[in-house]
Every structure is written in C-alpha cells, then in structure tokens.
Amino acid sequence: MIKIIVDAMGGDNAPRSTVAGAVSALESDKQLYIILTGRRNDVEAELKKYKFDEKRLEIVDCPDVIDMNDSPTEAVKRKESSMMQAYWMLKKQDDVCALVSAGSTGALIAGGQLILGRIRGIKRPALCSPIPNSRGTFTLFADCGANAECKSVMLGQFALLGSAYAKAGFGVENPKVGLLNNGTESHKGDPLHQEAYKLLTRINGINFYGNVEGRDIMLGECDVVVSDGFSGNVALKSMEGSAKLVLGVMKKELSSSLSSKIGYLFMRKALKRMRAQLDFDKAGGALLLGLKKPVVKSHGSSKPESIANSVHNAASIYRNGLVGSVEKLLSEADLDAITGDTDER
C-alpha cells in the first residue's frame, strides 16, 4: 500500500477538484491509500458525490487553510492548516510516502524546508517543472522559482536532483543536463553562470551537455535544464505566456470568417491533440526536489485530472526510489570536495 497525503484545501478549485482527483486516482491504482487533509465537513460533502473504496481513504480534519496571500514563513507556523498538518504527518509517519498540494507554492517550499527537511547535504530544494518539448516528451526544468538567489554549488545540486528525477520519473537512462545561459558558448553568462559551467563539467554522475538558451528548453536536446530560480521563473512564465498568446491568436483567427469556421470543423481533433501535447500541466505537476520525501506541487488552477496525475506521479517517483537515487548521486558526486565548501547547512 502506498500512502499519499493530498492537501484537500489547496488550489483555486478546492476541495471540489482535489477530492474528485483523489477519488479518481484511487480508482485507477489499487495500491494507493489516500489521506485527505482539510475541513472534514467540506471534504465529506464532496466525497458523497462519488463511490470509492472507503478502506483506502481517510480524512484528517484541519480547521485552518493557507491562503495564496499568506506569507510563507507565517504559514509554516499554522500547524492546524491542511498543508502544514500534511507536512507534519509526512515527517512523523514512516508509512506516509508523499505529499500532493495545489496550494501556495511559497508556503509549500517553506513547509518543505522547515517541517519535512532537506536530504542531508542538499542546500536548497528546487522547484522542477516538466516542460513539453518538440520530441513529444518532457524536459525537466530546475529550478523554476524556489530560489531567486543562487550560488554555483546550488546549480550543481539542481543538476543532480534533476538527473535523479529524469531517471526515476521519466525513465531516461543517462539524462543530458544543460545549463540555461545567455548563449551556448562556454564563456557565456554572468560570473554565477560561468562558475556553474565550470562546476558542472567536473561533477561525477551527471551527463553535462553544456550551455543552452531559452529556446532549447522546449526545442532542444536535453532531458534536464538547470537554472537559477530567478531566470527559471522568468523563462517558465515567458514560455507559458507565449504558448497562450499563440493559442489565443489561433482561436481568434479560426473564428474570424465562415471559411475558417468550416475549416475548424475538419480540424477539431488535430487541434485537440495539439493542445494536449502543449499542456504544461499534463505531466502531473511540478516537483519539489531535495526534500526527505517526494512533494508534488499541482497547479493552483488544477482540475481533477491534474490532481489525479499528480497523485500518480507522486506514487511513481516513490516506487522508483527517487530520494534514494538522489542520496546516492549526491554521495558519489562529492560536491563539497570539488567546491571546497564545508558549510553543511
């Protein structure tokens, strides 16, 4: 049995979407056991809509809910909230395997660091998004927003975390890792990225491809693209904005004349497949990597399908031993020896 906690109150459509997604995941994977944290009455009202295996689902009543506007450091103190209660259970109960939440990203990162804790040796967890690419698969993009300020050693660790996930999550054997920079030549970038480039060429256990540019995240050769969290956030949102604009312009143009409306009827299926391939959320949420147990961040506007995908993703990376792989890679890489960094935060 794989026990997954779902923060039932996290996200814009909670608890409707979270409960529907959890029930759907339970139905399609008989090995799952789901714990829903949230206001019991609200969660039960939603659960009444569905048939499910009651032996594999429980509710933990939490009177408090973290809001998107709450300060992350303040949020961490609210033990009775659905998100922080979930973190405390994840920390204290050995049989609880992973957490899924569509709630505030900032609070989820803070709770991960301050309650659950990092894998020994990891300086900062990274928020990692699977980005649809031109090969029809996903590029893991790390860090896409958890750490606005980075040191090169953190970028080195993101490379290790990303490699471990590309193996455990995507099943890629020897994942290629690129460094997001302002050009592909080896001397490119500000001092941070120049230093990170040198470090990445020296780390054991990763397959370093070299510098890549923004366009390569979606078009390129790499399985993992490593970035500082500031540029990572900028790149992620730029890609989303651009894809949204293109799809928006397309929609407008396709309804602009009778001829194009007729054309649309013939192309509906093709356009639907296209939207599915470009769905940033299809891969089942972003990952908060570097913590002692898997934490999956589902999009704030997640629909039931996205929540279910996130639950399956959490179960899958637990099954594939992600945390163990990270620990192994980390000890083999021996980053501190390379960087001369003895600061064991």
Added chain:
Amino acid sequence: MIKIIVDAMGGDNAPRSTVAGAVSALESDKQLYIILTGRRNDVEAELKKYKFDEKRLEIVDCPDVIDMNDSPTEAVKRKESSMMQAYWMLKKQDDVCALVSAGSTGALIAGGQLILGRIRGIKRPALCSPIPNSRGTFTLFADCGANAECKSVMLGQFALLGSAYAKAGFGVENPKVGLLNNGTESHKGDPLHQEAYKLLTRINGINFYGNVEGRDIMLGECDVVVSDGFSGNVALKSMEGSAKLVLGVMKKELSSSLSSKIGYLFMRKALKRMRAQLDFDKAGGALLLGLKKPVVKSHGSSKPESIANSVHNAASIYRNGLVGSVEKLLSEADLDAITGDTDER
C-alpha cells in the same frame, strides 16, 4: 534627405537580402538616401538585379567582413570591415542619420559603445526588441541581451530609453513601464530587482506600472518591459522557442489526417494572418538604444522584407527625434541625484 547606412555584408543572407531590402526601402520612401558598406563587386552584382534611383544610393567599398564567430572586442579594431566602417561614417559624418545591420549582435554592441559612443549620461546601451502582444501591438522589451550584468541604475536608464522609444517608435503617449521580476508583488526579486523597483517608483518622466512576470511581456498591459540583460535574453529566447514549438506542433497536426488537410484549405488565410501577427521580426528589428545615433539590429536570418522594415524603422525614429527625447528624459529624470551616483562613465 535622410541618409541611412546599411551594413551590406551583415547576416546569413548578405549581400543578397541586404541589397534587396535596401532597394525596396528606397523605392517606397523617396526621402531616403542609402549608403551600402561592403565588398563593392559583391554588392554591385546584387544591385544589377534591380532598378532603383541611382542618385539616392552609394556603395562604400569595405574589403573586410565581421563574422558571427569573431570576438566583438577584436572586431571593433577592424576599420575596413563593412560594420565598423559604417560606424566610423555614422560617427564622423553629421548628415548620416542611422545604421542598420543584420550582422553579429556582439560586434554591433561593441562598435556602438567604442566607436559611435553613448548619449551623455547613459551608462550602457540596451538591446531592445519589440515583442508581439495580445493587443495586436508590440511591447518594447529592454534589455534583451546587451548587458548580462546590470546595476539598478542601468535598469532605471533602460526604462527611460524604452519610454522614449515607445513614444518615438510606437507613438504611445504615456507609455506604461513594467519591471520583469519573479512575481508581481512589490517585494519580489533578488536584491538587484528589489532595488530597481524602488528606483523606478522614484524616477520622474516614466509611468511605472510595477513588477510584471514573463507571461506579461506578451499578454500584459505594459508598453515597455525593463529587464536585466541576462533574464532578458532568457525570456526572449524562451518566448521564441515556445512560439516555434506551438507553430511546429500545429503544422504537424494539420497535416496528420485527410480531414485536417481539408480543414487547412479553408483556414489558410486565417493561419497566414496568425503567423504574421506572431512574427517577432515584423516590427523592423531590435534597437540598440542609448547611442548617439539610432542603430537598428535586423535578425541574422533577415529576408529582404525585414531589412526594408529595419531601414524604415531607422528613418522613422530619426524623424521622430528619438535621441533628443532620450536626452530630454534623461536630464529631467536626474537619475544621478536619486541614486547618489556621480560616476559619469
């Protein structure tokens, strides 16, 4: 008569595209006079293909050509190259108004700084790209790659440069300026962006909108988005990559079945309009702002139409007195007084 220099040897398709674009611009604007710098024989061979007003075009023979792989600082020393010769003429001849080049961006920036020179008080020129947005107009994005390392005062100057261009180039009366950051709240960002936010709220003469995210460059409210050159390069290339992927997936899906192929026939015009609206190059090249005269950077893969657009753009910003506007805004803003910076580089 408006004299524009075109670097005839710059870009992947030179001198074929540059000559064709220059001739086309000459035809549609009778006030133009064009100077082509480049290998006389090559340029003349291209010119033979067209009819044009010979009194308004001259060739300046330059035996040397700067390559995309040449180091910018070395390139600047090559006075006999088509690009640097153009810069020397722009600097020394009062009646030469502006420069258009599709050559190496790095060399163009270096030449601009070291040969032509900056507007008094401007610390660094910014590379500014007009980005198609959801309003069907363009957002000016500055800096998108000239300065990988920035100080907050530089971001303040980019805001002034961008505002001046939005007026002179786009005709926007009181352009809204956003700061690209990793979130919209005022406290967001690393120290550079936090400091830049505070500075932007205090500068006279700009209409500061606040922080914006990557998606807002294409979807948002602002006429100008200011960025450090590192994130700017990442954002620009991420947007291009994303748009390219979406259009690529669309093309594939539209030819995937008989039904979608039939649909395509009905929608050709709509799809053509869509591609035109999303053309990153339509606005006539990127601008190198902050120099003593207008310099327009056309895309390396520019076709004749893009070169012609760049020439028209250069003529238009010269006519609208861009450099004068920048100087006026700069003196009104009195940035040095705000920042306490007395370093008059």
